[in-house]
Amino acid sequence: MNPCASALLTDHYQLTMLQAYHREGLADTASFELFVRKLPPERNFLVAAGLEQVLDFLEGFQFTAEECAYLAGVADFTPEFIDYLAGLRFTGTVEALPEGTVFFQNEPIVRVTAPLPEAQVIETRLINLIQLQTLIASKAARSVLVAPDRWLVDFGLRRAHGAEAGLLAARAAYLAGYGGSSNVLAGKLFGIPCFGTMAHSYIMAHDDEADAFRRFAEALPSNVVLLLDTYDTLAAARKVVDLAPSLAAVGIPIRSVRLDSGDLGALAKAVRAILDQGGLSGCRIFASGDLDEHAIAALLAAGAPIDGFGVGTRLTTSADAPSLNCAYKLQEYAGKPRRKRSEAKATWPGCKQVYRHYDADGRFSHDLIAGAWESASGEPLLRPVMRHGRRLEPPEPLESLRRRARDQLARLPAPLRAIDRPAPYPVTVSDGLKDLAARLDAQG
Amino acid sequence: MNPCASALLTDHYQLTMLQAYHREGLADTASFELFVRKLPPERNFLVAAGLEQVLDFLEGFQFTAEECAYLAGVADFTPEFIDYLAGLRFTGTVEALPEGTVFFQNEPIVRVTAPLPEAQVIETRLINLIQLQTLIASKAARSVLVAPDRWLVDFGLRRAHGAEAGLLAARAAYLAGYGGSSNVLAGKLFGIPCFGTMAHSYIMAHDDEADAFRRFAEALPSNVVLLLDTYDTLAAARKVVDLAPSLAAVGIPIRSVRLDSGDLGALAKAVRAILDQGGLSGCRIFASGDLDEHAIAALLAAGAPIDGFGVGTRLTTSADAPSLNCAYKLQEYAGKPRRKRSEAKATWPGCKQVYRHYDADGRFSHDLIAGAWESASGEPLLRPVMRHGRRLEPPEPLESLRRRARDQLARLPAPLRAIDRPAPYPVTVSDGLKDLAARLDAQG
Numbered sequence: 083m084n085p086c087a088s089a090l091l092t093d094h095y096q097l098t099m100l101q102a103y104h105r106e107g108l109a110d111t112a113s114f115e116l117f118v119r120k121l122p123p124e125r126n127f128l129v130a131a132g133l134e135q136v137l138d139f140l141e142g143f144q145f146t147a148e149e150c151a152y153l154a155g156v157a158d159f160t161p162e163f164i165d166y167l168a169g170l171r172f173t174g175t176v177e178a179l180p181e182g183t184v185f186f187q188n189e190p191i192v193r194v195t196a197p198l199p200e201a202q203v204i205e206t207r208l209i210n211l212i213q214l215q216t217l218i219a220s221k222a223a224r225s226v227l228v229a230p231d232r233w234l235v236d237f238g239l240r241r242a243h244g245a246e247a248g249l250l251a252a253r254a255a256y257l258a259g260y261g262g263s264s265n266v267l268a269g270k271l272f273g274i275p276c277f278g279t280m281a282h283s284y285i286m287a288h289d290d291e292a293d294a295f296r297r298f299a300e301a302l303p304s305n306v307v308l309l310l311d312t313y314d315t316l317a318a319a320r321k322v323v324d325l326a327p328s329l330a331a332v333g334i335p336i337r338s339v340r341l342d343s344g345d346l347g348a349l350a351k352a353v354r355a356i357l358d359q360g361g362l363s364g365c366r367i368f369a370s371g372d373l374d375e376h377a378i379a380a381l382l383a384a385g386a387p388i389d390g391f392g393v394g395t396r397l398t399t400s401a402d403a404p405s406l407n408c409a410y411k412l413q414e415y416a417g418k419p420r421r422k423r424s425e426a427k428a429t430w431p432g433c434k435q436v437y438r439h440y441d442a443d444g445r446f447s448h449d450l451i452a453g454a455w456e457s458a459s460g461e462p463l464l465r466p467v468m469r470h471g472r473r474l475e476p477p478e479p480l481e482s483l484r485r486r487a488r489d490q491l492a493r494l495p496a497p498l499r500a501i502d503r504p505a506p507y508p509v510t511v512s513d514g515l516k517d518l519a520a521r522l523d524a525q526g
Numbered sequence: 527m528n529p530c531a532s533a534l535l536t537d538h539y540q541l542t543m544l545q546a547y548h549r550e551g552l553a554d555t556a557s558f559e560l561f562v563r564k565l566p567p568e569r570n571f572l573v574a575a576g577l578e579q580v581l582d583f584l585e586g587f588q589f590t591a592e593e594c595a596y597l598a599g600v601a602d603f604t605p606e607f608i609d610y611l612a613g614l615r616f617t618g619t620v621e622a623l624p625e626g627t628v629f630f631q632n633e634p635i636v637r638v639t640a641p642l643p644e645a646q647v648i649e650t651r652l653i654n655l656i657q658l659q660t661l662i663a664s665k666a667a668r669s670v671l672v673a674p675d676r677w678l679v680d681f682g683l684r685r686a687h688g689a690e691a692g693l694l695a696a697r698a699a700y701l702a703g704y705g706g707s708s709n710v711l712a713g714k715l716f717g718i719p720c721f722g723t724m725a726h727s728y729i730m731a732h733d734d735e736a737d738a739f740r741r742f743a744e745a746l747p748s749n750v751v752l753l754l755d756t757y758d759t760l761a762a763a764r765k766v767v768d769l770a771p772s773l774a775a776v777g778i779p780i781r782s783v784r785l786d787s788g789d790l791g792a793l794a795k796a797v798r799a800i801l802d803q804g805g806l807s808g809c810r811i812f813a814s815g816d817l818d819e820h821a822i823a824a825l826l827a828a829g830a831p832i833d834g835f836g837v838g839t840r841l842t843t844s845a846d847a848p849s850l851n852c853a854y855k856l857q858e859y860a861g862k863p864r865r866k867r868s869e870a871k872a873t874w875p876g877c878k879q880v881y882r883h884y885d886a887d888g889r890f891s892h893d894l895i896a897g898a899w900e901s902a903s904g905e906p907l908l909r910p911v912m913r914h915g916r917r918l919e920p921p922e923p924l925e926s927l928r929r930r931a932r933d934q935l936a937r938l939p940a941p942l943r944a945i946d947r948p949a950p951y952p953v954t955v956s957d958g959l960k961d962l963a964a965r966l967d968a969q970g
Binding site: 083084085086087088090091092093094095096097098099101102103105106108112114149152153156157158198202205206207209210211213214217237239240241242243244245246247248249250251264265266267269270271276277278279280281282283284286287288297298300301302304305311312313314342343344395396399400401404405406408411412415420421422423424427 | 527528529530531532534535536537538539540541542543545546547548549550552556558593596597600601602642646649650651653654655657658661681683684685686687688689690691692693694695708709710711713714715720721722723724725726727728730731732741742744745746748749755756757758786787788839840843844845848849850852855856859864865866867868871
């Protein structure tokens, strides 16, 4: 059983609501919007990601016979409702921000318009998929901003929250500008370049470190990356220098060394000196170990001669902001706009569009959230991506999403590029939306 | 394709190392141990979880023909190595802490003994599975400790990091003492009780809130839980009271109401008063919305009359500690103990056992980590669970794991039960291990 594809990957209340909708015959057209209420304090912007997996999910949405048989044994559900579920498919319309688009608080990033039960039942997985990749792409973009000319690699799979988290984090990081991932399955499924070196256990399984280096080089001659910090980093660097001539003699270059512990900045300088003095100025230094954008920025500011960074745990768990305050809310049902008024969780009613404005240099200057029925200036960000439950276009290649993300990051206003200073971005709400909200509130 | 079951869900370096091991003929017996170097500052103890999924993974481990075909196209790998991978299975031995066991820093929780390549190649997924469930079980245990007599339900799926995270978080929370989950698939796969109410969208899809309540009750007569905070919580509570007699007349009780926003403590008191005055003293109050063990403890300390809590995002992402500093390290190879000496990441060499000691009341008093070859007093915690790549026993029922976790939490020393004060637990290392480490260091 592939849990990632199951329609049961949902909250129980979606099904109890569906049974009520079904009994009541509530199947008019509903529009829901997915948005982030408030950016985490550690983020000046977010990068939309995860849409492709959502569209896969919607196109394949159905309860299998086995799943229906299971639900038939759950006390809450009637046989007639289970029959209805067996035939349920997603037949609706989706508008969304293209993946790689930068967005801000309260901006709808996905709008689903479908018969109410269809738009409702997909909520849980839709949020689950969009939140994860948006979290990781937004986190990854920060290290891309501080190290645009370095080689950044996702090393996070082991500390990701399960299989799908590791897989989709690799995709999201690559989308945001990382150069690749250690995740082999992400290489197969998404065509992401895979990188890997060796673990300490490889060195430790040999009685002699220099012997381990030589044997690894002979086994992987086209891609020799040697890990230096199992015992004594500088001693290991000298062993690399000693080893290089005999490997060069048989046509094997030592492409890189990796540092994984200790004072990475100081060690990188010392190792660089040893390698350069040993004639290995072409051998690159790769660093890993508890890194994130702050650590990378500090290393680069200190002039650490590090060519690439492996970023793991803090990227793949978005450690400083491991969730987004995102919501998927009913905006319109049966032609009437709707508004939730819960304390601190009120929403703007009706279907909306986001209009982006640019300054003379092509940078984002401000966004306007307006009713979809209003006309407004600026670039509309939400685009139609699905009609009648089917994609309008084939999946956009990941390389194209990467180009979009790169272009978007280049258009960020300078203050938003800072990783350690909050910088608000102006998002205004149209008068039309404010009027509508006031009118709905007045109706009680 | 089920990504959760793929052998490619690994780091590229596992495969490059395997190619080197294979070429060198390094296939002697290796022992690796998985442990957590340091507890997060927010955790006084951890609860082991995830072993069952690891054993599933090991029993089913293999590279499929399709996966081998993919790897054959990756530049690093030789055809002869791919042939070897195609036949690779896990044939080793596993010792582990039973799920639900409380453990501490540096204590091995899983030991794998197998031919070196087999013990190596499983590293990434082993850490990935154990970390996730241990994180969530350890987080969940904290709300169980502060609210032992309340009804705790995992609501986290939508904010979990992907499908598997949501699924396994539901399992881990239930194991640690939660009463159930909203996750329907977790209900099907693990037999976890499923709970659900209704969303704001259900209310909003109706023109009248009282009408929505009545219709929901008629559709789910055996399990009526009404959400009060879509517009005005107290007004909604009064509508519930007004509705109750006509529902009671047709045999439908209103079992619970749910609060999801605002000052939950004050609202619960006011709602309780309205319900009691309206003759609904049997109707329970359920609360949700940005909850964690701190919020629950504060609500209970303030006397909030809340019978149950839905805990979502902060549980399912372990928001205050979204990762564990865990490692899987080579301890012995070809009969010789091994030790990594990297700065701040040194390990104790050789295969180890954890011995737990108890005080007169049956509470944990201290643990001793000793060499597996030493004899020591106390209860040995690591137990054999797999031989020759096959489980020694059928999977332990989840209810049995829950009983173990409950028993373990009852045996925690009082200071460790605090959720807001760090309390260290004494874990000592045997003289035998210290001597061995010194001897290995002296050998250089």
